[in-house]
Amino acid sequence: MTAAQHCDEPIRGHMVLVPTPPKGGFTARDLPRLMEVVDARFELLDGEVVMMAPSTHWHNEVIDILKFALRRIAPSDIVIATEQGVDLGPTVPEPDLLAVNRAVVSADSLSFPPKDVHLVIEVMSPGTKTKDRVLRPAQYSEAGITCFWRVENESGAIVVYTFELLPEGGYAPTGIFRSRLKVDRPFPIDIELPEVTW
Incomplete structure (x- = not known):
């Protein structure tokens, strides 16, 4: 199928x-x-x-x-959660991974207050570039979340961009990591970034 044929096809959908x-x-x-009535992932x-x-699939x-690398080394008072919301009132973004205080996690947790979130991680997909590079850092820094990571696909390899909250607000970049990620915050982390294979 050529690109022209693909563009001419109608886009199908469901309600x-x-x-x-x-x-x-x-x-x-x-x-x-909302989860009872919306039959799709939403924020x-x-x-x-x-x-x-x-x-x-790469994402x-x-x-x-x-998730598994961080769970192995996270302190006992920190939970590594996936696809849970950060409660910013009328805005509830759902980062791909979060490091959260264990005290606020329960079996039915759907979102967490930002004061209990130490790290948010967004794994970028082709359709989320603007959101992950512009909107998310602004939301998370305004909420006071100490650490933000953006993960990108570089020819199939994992590249992690790390950021820390500045005292005056906003994030400052703290590193770009390939193959190995070593940082001190939000807790000491030293993990390999393996090739993504399946």
Whole structure:
């Protein structure tokens, strides 16, 4: 199939209920009810339900690699969570990975207050470049989350860009890591970044 043939094909889809927000918009408190009616992955942005782009196989593999590597070395009072929200009120972004205080984690956790989140990690997909490079750092730094990592695909290899919160706000870059990631914050981390294979 050529690119021209692909562009001429109609885009097919199915109906997904996107609830109309109440006055003032939805918040993290509404997530359990929203999960019952929205049949797809979503986040809240300024009180509105926003559908999430499908993830690639590479994206999912990297999440697994980082999740298991970080779980092995995280302090006992930190939980490495995946695809849980950060409660910013009417905005609830859902980073790919989070390092969260164990005290606020329960079996039915859907989101966490930013004061209990030490690290957020976004694994970039083709459809999330602007969100992961611009929107997410602004949201997370404004919320006071100490560490932010953005993970990118460099010819199939994992590249981790690390950032730390500045006292005056905003993030400062602290490193670019290939093959091995070694940082002191949010806790001492020294992990290999293996080739992504399946």
